[in-house]
Amino acid sequence: MLSRILGFVRDILVAAILGAGPVADAFFIAFKFPNVFRRLFAEGAFNAAFVPLFAGKLEEENGAKVAKAFGEQAFAFLFWVLLALLIVMELSMPWAMRLFAPGFMNDPAKFDLAVHLTRITFPYLLFISLVSLMAGVLNSLNKFAAAAATPVLLNICLIGAILGLTPYLETPGHALAWGLFGAGIIQFIWMFWNAVKNKMGLKLGWPRWNADVKTMVMRIIPGAVGAGIYQINMLVDMIIATLLPTGSISFLFYADRINQLPLGVVGVAVGTALLPMMSRQLRGGDETGAMNSLNRALEFSLLLTLPAAVAYMVIADPIVSILFERKEFVASDTQATAAALFVYALGLPAYVLNKALTPGFFARGNTKTPVKIAAVCMVVNIAFNLLLMGPFLHVGLAMATVISAWVNTLLLAIFLRKNGYLTLDSRLKNRAGRIVGACLVMAAALYGLTLLLQAELVGSQLLRILSLCALVGVGLLSYFASVFLFGAARWSEVKSMMRRQ
Template sequence: MALLRSIATVGGYTLLSRVTGFARDILVAGMLGAGTVSDAFFVAFRFPNLFRRLFAEGAFQAAFVPIFAGLLETEGRDQARQFARRAFSVLALILLAFTALIEVLMPVAMYVIAPGFDAVPGKMELATELTRIAFPYLLFISLVSLQSGVLNSLGYFAAPAAAPILLNLTLIAALVGFTPLMETPGHALAWGVFAAGVIQFAWLVWHCRRAGMSIPPIRPRLTPRVRLLGRRIVPVVLGGSLYQINLLVGTILASLVSDGAVSWLYYADRVTQLPLGVVGVAVSTALLPLLSRRLKAGQWDAARHDQNRALEVALLLTLPAAAALMVIPGPIIGTLFERGAFTAADTAATAAALVAFASGLPSYVLVKILAQVFFAREDTATPVRVAAAAMAANVILNLILMQVWGHVGIALAAALANWGNAVALAVILHRRGQLGLDDRFRARLPRIAVATAVMGGGLWAGAWALADPLAAGDAARIGALAALVVGGMAVYGGAAQLTGAARVGEIRAMLRRRTVTDQAPAAD
C-alpha cells in the first residue's frame, strides 16, 4: 500500500472526526462556558483519555503492531490472530482490575490531578463524580486500540480512523438529548463518554469480523510473545506519550492558576489537535505497520524512503498550520467558541494559549513519526531516556513560565519541551545511520518554509482587511474566517507550486500508486 494513500485515508477520516469534535466543543462551550462544571468535566474526560493514550494508543499500539505485523509477514494470519487473541484477553483482564481500583481510589486521584479544585466549594466532589462515570471508557477504548492495530496491519485504515467520529456524535446526542434529565450538562456528557466507549468497541468488533480477523477472547495466558509485548509496553508508556503527560502536568498546574484556566488550555489544545490529529496521527498510524513489514522483509532502502516521505508530508502540512494558528488565533477562537457562556475574555485567554501551543505543533508531529522509527526497529528503551529528560524539562519550564505568563506559560513549556524531545530523537537516529535525509527532502524543506512565510503574510493582511466582520455577529464571523482559511490555503498552494515545495501531479501519482505486494484489501 502506498504510504501517501494510507495517510490520505487516515487523514480524511481524522479530519471528519476533528470537524465533528469542533461541533461538539462549540456546543459544550455554549452550554458550559469556562467554569466549575466545564473544568470538572474536562478533567473527567481527560483522565481516562490520559491512560488510553499512555497504555493503549501510545504504548500498546507501538509494542503490539510490530509483533503482529511481523507475524503476518513471516508466519501468516493464523499465528498473528492467535497472538492477537491472547493479547486481547490479557489486556482485558488487566484493564478490568485497573478500572475497579481507580474507581475506588477516585477521590484520592482527584487531589493528585486537580488539587486546586478544592478551593472552590463542590468542585472537587463534582469532578470525582463525573470521572467515576466516565472512567470505564478506558476499558472499551483500549480494546478498540488493539483492534485498530490489527486492522491497520492488515491494510484496513478507514474503520479505525472513523471510530472517533462515533465518540463525538454520541457526546453531542448526550448533551442535547439528556441534559434536561441530568443534574448538570456535565453529567450528561460523562454518561455520553461511557456510552461512546461501548459503541466504538462494537463498531470495530464488526469490522474485524468483516476482515476475517475476529479476535474473541480466550483464557488469558502469559505466553512468550505476550510476555515480550508486556516488556515492550513498559518503556513505551513514557517514550511514546510525552505529549499526554505534558498535558496532565499542565492540568494540575492550571488548576492552581485561576478558575477557568483548565478550560482555556483545553479549548486551545482542541484547536491544535485538528492539524496534529489529521497529520500526526495519520502519518504515524500509516508508517508503523508499513515500516515494520519493510524491516522484517529486509527492504532497507524502501524503509528509508518511507521515512523521508513521512517527514516531508508532515512538515508540508504542519508548518503552514502552525503559522496560521499563530497569526490569526483571535479570529479562530472567537468564531468557534465565543457565544453563550463563553465570553470575550475567555476568547482572549484561550487565543494566547493557542499561540503557545501552535509554536510546538511541528515538534508534536515529528515526535510521533520519529518514535515510530524506533518502535518499528523494536527499540523501546531509547525513547524512554529521551522522554524522561524532556518531561523533567517540561516540569521545570512550567514552574518558571507559569509565574510569568500564567496559563500561557504552561502551554509554552509543553511546546519547548517537545521541541527538545524531537531534536534529541532525530540526532540519535542520525548518529545510528537510521535517519538519512535524502536529497529530495533537503531540497523541499526550505521551499516549504518560504511558502509558509508567504501564506503567513497573506493571512495577516487578510485579517487586517476583515477586522470589522471578524468582530461582528456569528454569520459575519463565520464567513470572514472561512474566507481567511480558503484564502490562506490558496496562497499556500500557489506558493508551494511556484517554489517547488509540492507538485499537484506528483501528489496525484503518489495517491494512485499501489504495489503488488502491498495492496490493501478492498473491503474497507
C-alpha cells in the first residue's frame, strides 16, 4: 500500500511535468521494455519453476542448507542468461525499437529519444530479476516484508530523479530513465542484505548442470512459453499503441497505473503467498489444506477487488482529473485516460483471480496447462486489438485486454475443476453473492455523492482533493458496513486472512 501511495505521488509528478506528449510516450516505452522481459524471466516462468522446488527442498533433511545450494545454482543460471540478453539488446536497440515501436519511425526525434532512453533503462532488467529471485527465496521462508518494500525504493528513486535531476538533463524523460537505472541497483542491494540477514545470501558462481537445474529448466521451458505468450500480448498492445495518435501510450499507462493499485496490493500479494504455501501443503500430502487455501484466496480476492472495480467505473473521471489534471496534463487527456480506466476496471477482478488460480497449477509442477490457456488468450487479445483499435482507438486496446483476461480466468477455472484441483466450497459460494450486494450499495452511495459534489469536483485544487477524499471515505465506509451487515465477512476472518499464515 505504501508503494502504491508513493506510486501515485510519482505519477502525479510525471503527469504534471511530462503530460501525455512525445517525451512521455518515449519514456513509457523505455519503462515498459525492461519490465516486459522482467515479467518473462523473473515474475513469470523462472519463479513459477524455482519457488516450488526451493520450497520443497526446505522440507527435506538439512533443508536450509540444501535449499541455499539450489538457490545459488539458480542465481548463477539467471544472472548469466540475463547478462547475455542485456549485451545483445544494448547493441541491437535501434533495430529492436523498429520492431516494437514502428509508429515512432514517422517521428525521427521521438524514435531516437526512445532508443536512447531504453538503453539507459534496460539494465534494470538484470537487477530486478535477481531481486525477484531473492524475493522468492525469502517468501518461501515466510519473510514477505523485504520483498514487498522493494517497489517503495523504486518510487522513491523515480520521485527523487524527476525532482532532482530534471533541471540538469536534456528532458524529464532522461531524469526518469536514470532514476530507474539507479533504482535497480538500490533494490538489489536491499534484497541481498535481507537475504544475508536471513542466512540466505546467495553467492555468484558459474552455472552448473545437474539434476536440480535440469528439472528447473524443464519446468521453465513451458512456463517461459506461457509467460512469453502473455508478454507477446503486452508487446502487441505496445506496438499497436505506437500506431495510434500521440498520447495513446500515455493514456493507457496512466489508466493502468491507477488500476494497478488493487492488483498490486491484493493480486500480487495473494499469488506471492499462495504459491509457496500450496507447494508445502502438497509436498506434505495435504490436498484438503491446499484446496482450502485456494478457496480462501479466491474469497479474499473478491472481497477486496470487486469494490475497487465498481468504484473505478463509477468515479473514473474524478479520480483521473484530481490525480493528474494540472500543468501539462489537460482536460482532454483526463477524458481519454478516464475512458481507458473505466474499461480496465471491468477486467480488474479477472486479473486478480488469475493471480490466485495460477498457483493451483504451478504448485503441482503443471506449467503446460497454463501455457495452452495463455496461447488461446494471446489469439483472443490480438484478434480483438485489431477489431477494436479502429473504432475505439486506445480504448479498444483496453477492451481487448479485458476480454482476454476474462477468457483466461474462465479457462483456468475450468481446467482446475476438470483436473480435480478446484472445488468451490459452500462458504465461497455464499459469500460471493453477498459481496456483490455490498458493491451495489457502495456504487449507489458513490453515485449519489458525486451528484452532490458536482460543483466541488470542478472547484479549487483543495476542494477537488477534499471531494475525492470524501468519495473514497464514503465508498470504503458504505462497502465495509454492507459487507459486515450482509454477512459477507466477519472481522475475525478478515484479520485471519491478512496474517502471513
